[in-house]
Amino acid sequence: MTEDTRTMRERMLAGDLYIADDPVLAEENQRALDLMDAYNATSVRQGPLRRRLLEELLGSVGKGTEIRPPFYVDYGRQISVGARTFANFGLVALDVARIVIGDDVQIGPNVQLLTPTHPVEPGPRREKWEAAEPITIGDNVWLGGGVIVCPGVTIGENTVVGAGAVVTKDLPANVVAVGNPARVVREIID
Numbered sequence: 001m002t003e004d005t006r007t008m009r010e011r012m013l014a015g016d017l018y019i020a021d022d023p024v025l026a027e028e029n030q031r032a033l034d035l036m037d038a039y040n041a042t043s044v045r046q047g048p049l050r051r052r053l054l055e056e057l058l059g060s061v062g063k064g065t066e067i068r069p070p071f072y073v074d075y076g077r078q079i080s081v082g083a084r085t086f087a088n089f090g091l092v093a094l095d096v097a098r099i100v101i102g103d104d105v106q107i108g109p110n111v112q113l114l115t116p117t118h119p120v121e122p123g124p125r126r127e128k129w130e131a132a133e134p135i136t137i138g139d140n141v142w143l144g145g146g147v148i149v150c151p152g153v154t155i156g157e158n159t160v161v162g163a164g165a166v167v168t169k170d171l172p173a174n175v176v177a178v179g180n181p182a183r184v185v186r187e188i189i190d
Contacts, residue, residue, distance in 0.1 A: 017129045032076040040069040096132035108145035117151045
């Protein structure tokens with residue numbers, strides 16, 4: 001067996017087990033937290049400053065997108081948000097893995113997009129190993145207030161997820177899903 005010589009950052013970005021207590025990752029996290037704190041301290045009347053901070057914090061952000069503070073991230077750079085998307089107060093987007101949010105997405109208050117995972121086995125968890133799986137939110141999705149999206153989930157375009165739902169598995173396009181775990185209750189026919 002060969003020794004893994006990749007950095008913890010390389011392991012993290014590949015979706016493999018890594019240890020977050022790493023100087024490079026710590027610096028990237030601190031950079032994001034500084035920008036996040038500055039963003040969260042802006043007032044509604046500081047639109048241009050808010051936009052500049054958001055563009056510096058995130059990997060990409062589309063035209064006409066608004067994210068109301070407070071907004072919480074791990075690294076920021078692994079988040080891509082499409083055009084005309086609106087996120088209400090309290091969005092938590094833990095971007096250890098990539099988070100892709102499409103165009104025209106509506107995100108209710110206190111939604112959580114959670115990419116980190118941890119080993120079930122107690123030994124590796126005690127040793128602080130973790131990993132992550134990406135999240136993808138399709139165009140024109142509506143996530144109701146308090147929705148939690150778990151690691152590795154993809155939500156198809158036009159889907160509506162009811163308030164308080166916990167999305168543990170992929171959801172197809174054009175459906176309404178509710179509950180814990182979220183389950184499809186009907187199709188959306190335009």
